Amino acid sequence: MIQHDPKKIAERGASGFSEAEIATIDAARIILRRHARSTSALQSWTMLTDYLALNAVHERVEVFRVLLLDRKNRLIRDRVMTRGSIDHVPVYVSEVLRAALVLDASALILCHNHPSGDPHPSQTDIELTRKIVEACKVMEIVVHDHIIVGFGREKNAFSMRAAGMLSD
Numbered sequence: 379m380i381q382h383d384p385k386k387i388a389e390r391g392a393s394g395f396s397e398a399e400i401a402t403i404d405a406a407r408i409i410l411r412r413h414a415r416s417t418s419a420l421q422s423w424t425m426l427t428d429y430l431a432l433n434a435v436h437e438r439v440e441v442f443r444v445l446l447l448d449r450k451n452r453l454i455r456d457r458v459m460t461r462g463s464i465d466h467v468p469v470y471v472s473e474v475l476r477a478a479l480v481l482d483a484s485a486l487i488l489c490h491n492h493p494s495g496d497p498h499p500s501q502t503d504i505e506l507t508r509k510i511v512e513a514c515k516v517m518e519i520v521v522h523d524h525i526i527v528g529f530g531r532e533k534n535a536f537s538m539r540a541a542g543m544l545s546d
Contacts, residue, residue, distance in 0.1 A: 507521075
């Protein structure tokens with residue numbers, strides 16, 4: 379779900395955000411989600427990372443999500459797969475694959491946040507991504523990218539595809 383109760387966000391540790399700022403973030407999420415459903419998710423790197431950042435900005439723990447896409451790379455669903463701790467999120471390849479199969483997704487974009495601010499992947503992130511890519515290949519599901527979002531003074535995003543870590 380894209381909307382969040384401002385009090386729940388504040389309770390989850392997003393101190394420093396006023397209710398008006400939280401409402402603005404929610405409005406931006408709604409606009410970006412509507413746009414994502416009508417256009418290719420791969421059309422604009424900036425829009426994609428802005429969308430992911432808006433969904434992760436208030437998180438104090440790692441959250442792993444999957445953007446499930448149709449044959450035209452339009453968003454079917456943005457699914458939070460699991461929440462972890464400050465520096466780890468447990469992800470099961472079978473659950474990612476199941477989510478794609480249930481919704482008849484043709485492609486995926488994997489994404490998670492690093493609350494530390496450093497968006498560079500850990501060795502665990504790299505190994506997990508390889509396992510998911512291999513499992514998806516068997517089912518003829520494309521993994522377009524694994525994007526990691528970090529926050530420092532500004533949003534940072536790391537693309538495993540752009541870094542050459544994903545093979546076709």
